[in-house]
Amino acid sequence: MIENLIIGFGVILNPASLLAALAGLVAGIVVGAIPGLTATMAVAILSPFTFFMRPEVGIPFLLAVFKAAIYAGSIPAITIATPGTAAAAATAIDGNALARAGQARRALEMSLYASVAADLMATIGLILLATWLASVALAFGPPEMVMLYLIALLTIGSVAGRSPAKAALSAGVGLLIASIGLDPMSGQTRFTFGSYELSGGIAFIPLLIGLFALAEVFTEAAARPPEPAAVNAIRPGEAALKLAEFLRVTPTIGRSTLIGFGVGVLPGIGAEIACWLSYGLAKRLSKEPELYGRGSLEGVAAAESGNNGACPGDLIPMMVFGIPGDTVTAVLLGAFMAQGLTPGPLLFQKHAALVYGFFAVLIVANVMLLALGLGAIRIARLITRIPRSALSPLVVAVALVGAYAVNSALLDVWIAIAGGVAGYVMRRLGIPIPPMVIAMLVAPGLENALRQSLLLSTDGLAIFVTRPVSGVMVAIVAAALAAMTWAAFRRRAA
Amino acid sequence: MxxxxxxxxxxxxxxxxxxxxxxxxxxxxxxxxxxxxxxxxxxxxxxxxxxxxxxxxxxxxxxxQRRAEPPAAEAMPTRPWAAMAAVIAGGTAVPFLGIYAGLLVAMLGIGVVLRTRPLAFAITTAVSLSAVHLLFARTLRVVFPDPTLPLPSWWPH
The missing domain is CATH 1.10.287 (Helix Hairpins)
Structure with a gap:
């Protein structure tokens, strides 16, 4: 593993990859620091650029955008009590309290140092766990992959939104969208309505651009313009964070990183939930719980460690099994595939140097983020003041052109627009989007694995039960379904 | 409703x-x-x-829905539909007027719906169209569709 990591460093330590990572960090910080612009939106509209780059340049760019956007959400959370990304919601509680008390610099610096430390630790966890899991997953056959996909879909469906029925509807629509095109085994056309363009299926990236970028613009149109909030940014002469203050919260950072990483590994649960779990546990175990909610540096550290610890964890199901855990990794999965890199255990065998190069860039980007973050918190006032309404036309332009650029096809522009309309309508109607996106992305793999399983089997569906690992997974799925049904029954009875 | x-x-x-x-x-x-x-x-x-x-x-x-009476649903605002119409108009304009004119139509509509300040809108539009040209057309060499309408030679496309 160490040798592979050294090779990985050799792959990415070139000017183009490092510049791409730097550009990604800058873009991610700007996006994350502006409330209303999400990490998913940034990765979605920037991913078409990467199709024209080599993988060792394009993928580091997107990974850097993801990483920086999750961190930078803390900047407006602290300065104007408005999280830049949902993952920074817990940071706003104590961060803004500190800022209003004239301690914005300490809060912003604690957020940065905790984020970088957590991300670094979680990246080491990613390297160790992903490598091991990939070697285990190589032993997985089609029946095991079918059960993995089903577990992922069930998990995502159960945590996305309050209505399992709407989650099922959303996932079913995702499976239908993925069915359009050619049957993977026989090559027969399915639901192309005689259109040659549709024989290649619905392009995922333009659809994701619509769902996450254009839909956000349409949602913004529904909201009233926010009142300009008081910006509690760094004032001249303000005291910096002391080393002793940081060292005092390192146990909290370690614990929160572990929680965030563990949560990130589970499909369907991302940084948005990790930050709250970390914050809640830190408060319970704190020696000064009364400070939480009124300006606790430990609270800021816990929330930020949790959400940044989740980012590397999020990459594990996507890279090892090809199962995106949330919407950001769903877009990343699309970007990987556009680069000819099919996520899964074989990715670690066929493209080991590249994979370890991506791990190396996550480490290098952390160091860069430390430097960039110190600059960003100095100009926090400027970044958070950029009105979203001024950026929305830019988002629309880049989204439409990006969608076109994927295949140089006007159809993809219309797919993006349709995705935008669908994304807005789904949000208004409370239909969760993640089950649809993830079902769409795992459907080809699921269908292939299902039909391969039956080709391998001599007695039909029994293969899913007779193979030991698959049998255990079937038991997990059955138990999960029973638990969900019981919970729904009890809710109805209450 | x-x-x-x-x-x-x-x-x-x-x-x-x-x-x-x-x-x-x-x-x-x-x-x-x-x-x-x-x-x-x-x-x-x-x-x-x-x-x-x-x-x-x-x-x-x-x-x-067969359970107890739920509260009234929030009314759907109309401005998002106007935003969608602007983007659709822009997409429709692209084959006829070219990519830049199509984007301008979409951006103009979004700017009106979101009530973007004129100066901010002008800056954003200039930056967007320049970025599209420099990044996509020049650097990435993406070939945009030619407009189908007969337009003067100076028309950007």
Missing amino acids: ELRVRETMIGVAGASLGTAVLLLVPAQVPGATIAAIGDMRSPAFFPVLAAIIVLAGATGIVLA
């Missing part, structure tokens, strides 16, 4: 989609029928399964 009515309409729409897919299977998947659900080797198996999941979800949504 009452929430229960809206939720029921969602369920009906979902059920319609699922039913439509099942009815279209014989026409859209050569040689297949709805009975393909019993044959996992059939190319129609997966779409039929997906349609059944959609129907199940839709049924669940409708059945969930």
Whole structure:
């Protein structure tokens, strides 16, 4: 593993990859620091650029955008009590309290140092766990992959939104969208309505651009313009964070990183939930719980460690099994595939140097983020003041052109627009989007694995039960379904 | 609109989609029928399964409305539809007027709907169109479609 990591460093330590990572960090910080612009939106509209780059340049760019956007959400959370990304919601509680008390610099610096430390630790966890899991997953056959996909879909469906029925509807629509095109085994056309363009299926990236970028613009149109909030940014002469203050919260950072990483590994649960779990546990175990909610540096550290610890964890199901855990990794999965890199255990065998190069860039980007973050918190006032309404036309332009650029096809522009309309309508109607996106992305793999399983089997569906690992997974799925049904029954009875 | 009515309409729409897919299977998947659900080797198996999941979800949504009276649904604002119309207008304009004019139409419409300040809008538009030209056309060498309308030679496309 160490040798592979050294090779990985050799792959990415070139000017183009490092510049791409730097550009990604800058873009991610700007996006994350502006409330209303999400990490998913940034990765979605920037991913078409990467199709024209080599993988060792394009993928580091997107990974850097993801990483920086999750961190930078803390900047407006602290300065104007408005999280830049949902993952920074817990940071706003104590961060803004500190800022209003004239301690914005300490809060912003604690957020940065905790984020970088957590991300670094979680990246080491990613390297160790992903490598091991990939070697285990190589032993997985089609029946095991079918059960993995089903577990992922069930998990995502159960945590996305309050209505399992709407989650099922959303996932079913995702499976239908993925069915359009050619049957993977026989090559027969399915639901192309005689259109040659549709024989290649619905392009995922333009659809994701619509769902996450254009839909956000349409949602913004529904909201009233926010009142300009008081910006509690760094004032001249303000005291910096002391080393002793940081060292005092390192146990909290370690614990929160572990929680965030563990949560990130589970499909369907991302940084948005990790930050709250970390914050809640830190408060319970704190020696000064009364400070939480009124300006606790430990609270800021816990929330930020949790959400940044989740980012590397999020990459594990996507890279090892090809199962995106949330919407950001769903877009990343699309970007990987556009680069000819099919996520899964074989990715670690066929493209080991590249994979370890991506791990190396996550480490290098952390160091860069430390430097960039110190600059960003100095100009926090400027970044958070950029009105979203001024950026929305830019988002629309880049989204439409990006969608076109994927295949140089006007159809993809219309797919993006349709995705935008669908994304807005789904949000208004409370239909969760993640089950649809993830079902769409795992459907080809699921269908292939299902039909391969039956080709391998001599007695039909029994293969899913007779193979030991698959049998255990079937038991997990059955138990999960029973638990969900019981919970729904009890809710109805209450 | 009452929430229960809206939720029921969602369920009906979902059920319609699922039913439509099942009815279209014989026409859209050569040689297949709805009975393909019993044959996992059939190319129609997966779409039929997906349609059944959609129907199940839709049924669940409708059945969930049989419980106690829920509160009224929030009215759908109209400005997002105007934003969508602006983007659709821009997309429609692209084949006729070229990519830059199409983007300008979409951006103008979004700017009006979101009430972007004129100076901010002018800056954003200039930056956007320049970025599109420099990044996509010049650097990435993306070939944009030529406008179909007869336009003067100086028209950017």
